Amino acid sequence: MRILIKIIIFLILIPSKSFGLIEVDITRGNLDPLPIAVSPLSIDENSRQNFEKILKKGNIGNEISKIIEINLKTSGLFNPLNKDAFLQAPDIANLKPRFEDWNLIKAQALITGKVSYLDEKLRVEFRLWDVLAGKEMVALAFTTVPTNWRRVGHIITDKVYQRLTGEKGYFDTRIIYVAEEGPKTKRIKKLAIMDQDGANNKFLTLGNELVLTPRFNPTSQMVTYLSYFRNLPRVYLLDIETGTQEVVGDFPGMTFAPRFSPDGKKIIMSFAKDGNSEIYTMDLENRIVEKITNHPSIDTSPSFSPDGKFICFNSDRSGYQQIYVMRSDGSKVKRISFGKGLYGTPVWSPRGDLIAFTKLHKGKFYIGVMRTDGSGERLLTENFYQEAPSWSPNGRVLIFYRETKTDDKGEGFSAKLWSIDLTGYNERMVKTPTDASDPSWSSLLSN
């Protein structure tokens, strides 16, 4: 036995000089977006004609694949390849991709699919292929009313995104925001809602009164926002499916900065009275109002952690605007922002690990993130004015608004929505028909 051990040790020590497993550390790679080919979805002539009649779109297969392509491109994580380079026709590719051909144009993933008209409905099958491994990664089919075709494109993108990144997507979502028009001194503001890609834009209010800071309920199609209806700034609740509205609570003064709790059952907001703003919650079922903070300074911009146990908020109790975290009952208040400058608009990430914020330092505004204990502060973008980050439902992307500096005559003002990846890459403007501010991202509409 001992001899055996000795032999083994001998074998390990001596020959390893020549046979040891060589390890090579790969710590760099390219951060280029993944090259992906989105083959137009194939469609038979009969279905094509039917959809053309219903939707007035020449080839709905092409249209859906365009949506997928734009979504993937916008995410910054994928590089959809130019369709002109595709060697295989959509109908054939859908059945049996010739991986060599897709390899040749350097696609690492391939999306194929088929659209058909079935019992007056739109049926879409799609497949995601790993070109290098030569295998299918996802195959799904959807059936829906034809007018829902854009959402099919978004849902397919979500599935592809999830399979290729390991995280849920955020494409089948909407954004509610404040549409702005008119001169800076007499700005007209309306609530507006659109799909995440800017399609289906709709105005929800007429602009007769000032509206601010709409926020989605994470669990339903409800929105809470601030309205100056009859010059009484109050937090309102709006059901965007039925259009019904109500004032939240019966406060003898301004309520503002509303947000839903993660379970959607409470609204947390600020109530200002006698020069002091405190944070309150109201339970939407039993209407019970609770006072959470109690301090003579300004306490505002509250946001729950996704487990509902903590609240981050903005307070100037130290003398200046800083970010604080407390238990959801208001106990254990702790300041977490200690960098230089002023901090505002803390928003807890839906993943729970980060808090996004706006920072003002030396005349510049930054959107940044920090861990929930205040460590690891990272500033993602710097500008003349920007604020109010809102998380995508997967906690990967932030959307916020940015205002431009006016010229000597006070002209040239504009406000636009922008999005940026958590890494600080892929900053892009989100197109809106009018000027826009105060965006809030919905959760995924499906599942």
Add this chain to the structure above:
Amino acid sequence: MNRSVIISSVLHAVFIFLTAMSLPFLTKKPIDLPPIVSIELIQITDKTNIPFAPKAKKIIEEVKKKEEKLVSEQAPPKKVKKIKPDSVPMPDDLVKNEKEIKEDKQNPEVVDNEVKQVSEFEKDELFDPNNIAALIDKSKEEIAETTKKNDKVTQDQKRNVENTGLSLSEEDALKAQIFGCWSIPLGLPYNENLLVRIKLQLKPDGTVAKSEIIDHARMNKPGQGFYKVLAESALRAVKLCQPLRVPTTGYEKWKELQLNFDAREMLEG
């Protein structure tokens, strides 16, 4: 008066100097990274080397038949049923959509029929995304088979720190090549353990005979969904890079090679 002017200018000079020194670090972190090598497609060997991935249950029995089946198995369409898009309707088509949902639910037979139409063979190659771990299990099996033949090598798998095997320049050449092939999935969480270790068996020309993910058990752990994505990206990198730029001599030294892919440094910037 004079004194304060002097103090002021000295302080100003110090401030200017400090700012000048620190300016380069003010730029955003990600941009700080050295330029990234673009993908370079190196001649790709015939795919018959690559284990194809059918349904997990049958994997083990089918391993040997696999290569002949490869082409036909990819072919015909199968149908996975999934009804979704109606669940949250737009405000105006609410009523209409509610009907649609009901309809869909009332006719489950339609769905069943479609699935039944699919032949046994076609069903076989339904891809189930949950089975990826099983697929990798399979590659493990294959490794096991081959390694039996190479007993000597397997006995020496315990890593010996002193043994560097490759010279620095050889290692750098290999690293540089793989850096260029590895598309790091950008959606990864930045604050997790992002290390994937892959063991390769190489042919003398640098092509890959076998590849194995060492911590493949991690894929099944909750909250580690991203690991699968990362592992797949590493496997893709190896495939893209074939043949690897290995030294021309000393095959015995590097015929087994472990690559430790760690994305953390890149993603944290």
Add this chain to the structure above:
Amino acid sequence: MKLNKILKNTLLIVFACFALSACATSKKTSGQMQGDVYTGTDSVEYLASGVPDRVFFATNESVLTTASRETLRKQAAYLRKNSKITIVLEGHADERGTREYNLALGERRANAAKDYLMTYGISSNRISVLSYGKERPVDSGSNPLAWSKNRRSVTVKAN
């Protein structure tokens, strides 16, 4: 190479300093601001002859300046004489702050004015407070002077 860069940066910063100091001096010479509180009369309207309708604040502050107190005393005297008038105090902030904090700040500024009026005998029943935050600037400029005009509490007759 690196030295070169540092030199370049130094030059840049020296220039920036000059530019900044130029700004600073021009501010002072304009004579419309003391510290960063607006002292001019550009946007000011009058409740009655000699009774200005608004007071101005320093950045992030809701403390009344000496000039503000004087204005408010005039307003109080006017309101005592015209006891049927009720007022709304509209609090405002400049655009250099987050929207929600500015709403709270505007409310605090208006309340600072309210408290002062009350100490001069105006009943709180006659005063209501409304914060607009940064939503209703009087000057749409993006410069310190414009911002100073916008940091204000305006007394508006409600009837």
